[in-house]
Amino acid sequence: MKIAVLGAGAWGTALAFAFCRQHHVTLWGRNAEQMIDMQATRLNRRYLPECPFPADLHLSADLSEAVLGVDLVLVVTPIAGLRPTLRELARLKVDAPLLWACKGFEAGSSLLPHQVVAEEFPHLKSVGVLSGPSFAREVAQGLPAAVTLASENYAFARDYARELHSPLLRIYANDDLVGVEVGGAVKNVMAIATGVADGLGFGMNARAALITRGLAEITRLAVALGGSQQSMMGLSGVGDLLLTCTGALSRNRQVGLKLAEGKSLDTILAELGHVAEGVPTAREVLKMAERLQVDMPITAAVCELLYHQATPQQVVERLLGRAPKPEFHAPGA
Numbered sequence: 001m002k003i004a005v006l007g008a009g010a011w012g013t014a015l016a017f018a019f020c021r022q023h024h025v026t027l028w029g030r031n032a033e034q035m036i037d038m039q040a041t042r043l044n045r046r047y048l049p050e051c052p053f054p055a056d057l058h059l060s061a062d063l064s065e066a067v068l069g070v071d072l073v074l075v076v077t078p079i080a081g082l083r084p085t086l087r088e089l090a091r092l093k094v095d096a097p098l099l100w101a102c103k104g105f106e107a108g109s110s111l112l113p114h115q116v117v118a119e120e121f122p123h124l125k126s127v128g129v130l131s132g133p134s135f136a137r138e139v140a141q142g143l144p145a146a147v148t149l150a151s152e153n154y155a156f157a158r159d160y161a162r163e164l165h166s167p168l169l170r171i172y173a174n175d176d177l178v179g180v181e182v183g184g185a186v187k188n189v190m191a192i193a194t195g196v197a198d199g200l201g202f203g204m205n206a207r208a209a210l211i212t213r214g215l216a217e218i219t220r221l222a223v224a225l226g227g228s229q230q231s232m233m234g235l236s237g238v239g240d241l242l243l244t245c246t247g248a249l250s251r252n253r254q255v256g257l258k259l260a261e262g263k264s265l266d267t268i269l270a271e272l273g274h275v276a277e278g279v280p281t282a283r284e285v286l287k288m289a290e291r292l293q294v295d296m297p298i299t300a301a302v303c304e305l306l307y308h309q310a311t312p313q314q315v316v317e318r319l320l321g322r323a324p325k326p327e328f329h330a331p332g333a
């Protein structure tokens, strides 16, 4: 297949590496200077400096050139870049099948990525998300990983999962687009919370409790939005939650660790140099939870920390001080 990967950050670069083993791949980035540097050095020095480019990876800073005659477009910008990128694709009259790999809810609209795609490309039916436990650096180093390709059009998910699948990047098909997107978005909020708890030295018991109750929270929201509980047991549910809450490479977890050190959000984001989707998404998730009357105390605590100047200690006291309740639901309820 001829594939255009749009977005030359860590994850776009890693996916381009993975797919160019079997396909003709062009990696497009919006920053022409950076793309010239990448071509000259065959390195993405800003976002993935330790991984040299495979010889057969093509690069472009010209979107119309990158998408010319492609069989698949894969958008790998942060969620904030999804809509602007789709608008450019619409302007160029691109109608190739479309996948995206951004994880989050769109800031302001609180829309999931597939809803943004539906607004910008209402007639395109071959669309879906690629999501799951996958640190860019490991994928770029050729270490094995498994992700989910989810689409409401299951035949599309099945066929493109088969096309893109490889021994090092195993791809599973799923028809639960909502569940897969919610899992991928909200695990980032839970990783911030886990980073805070670990940074405060709360120990491994507390970490396991947070991850488990985080999963309960994600599941409630996913089901309220029409997703399937089964996906929460899958790669984009518990799989990505575990990876992001415990893995040192997680940017969202690093945000939490730095919050526990008492650093301001601005300082943290400047130090990170990468996107941390859990930061803008936490606010949208909380809005959505309030609208749907879904109980999401960990998300609310993360929002207190990020946006209301609460200290980690205050937030933890409030979370631990809540009244006891049934783990699942009261018998007979």
Ligand SMILES: NC(=O)c1ccc[n+]([C@@H]2O[C@H](COP(=O)([O-])OP(=O)(O)OC[C@H]3O[C@@H](n4cnc5c(N)ncnc54)[C@H](O)[C@@H]3O)[C@@H](O)[C@H]2O)c1
Residues within 6 Å of the ligand: 006, 007, 008, 009, 010, 011, 012, 029, 030, 031, 047, 076, 077, 078, 079, 080, 081, 082, 084, 085, 101, 102, 103, 104, 134, 135, 136, 137, 273, 274, 275, 277
């Ligand atoms: N890094 C990972 O391990 C990983 C894994 C799975 C999913 N993701 C998801 O992939 C998405 C991208 O993450 P990343 O790690 O590549 O981020 P990053 O911070 O490494 O890089 C972001 C890239 O997006 C580009 N960008 C930002 N806005 C853009 C726009 N409007 N148009 C075009 N390009 C734009 C930036 O120039 C930069 O190249 C996020 O939603 C993230 O959650 C990341």
Ligand SMILES: O=P(O)(O)OC[C@H](O)CO
Residues within 6 Å of the ligand: 103, 132, 133, 134, 135, 136, 188, 191, 240, 243, 244, 249, 250, 251, 252, 253, 275, 276, 277
């Ligand atoms: O580094 P993070 O926290 O953005 O997580 C990266 C991926 O989403 C992990 O699957």
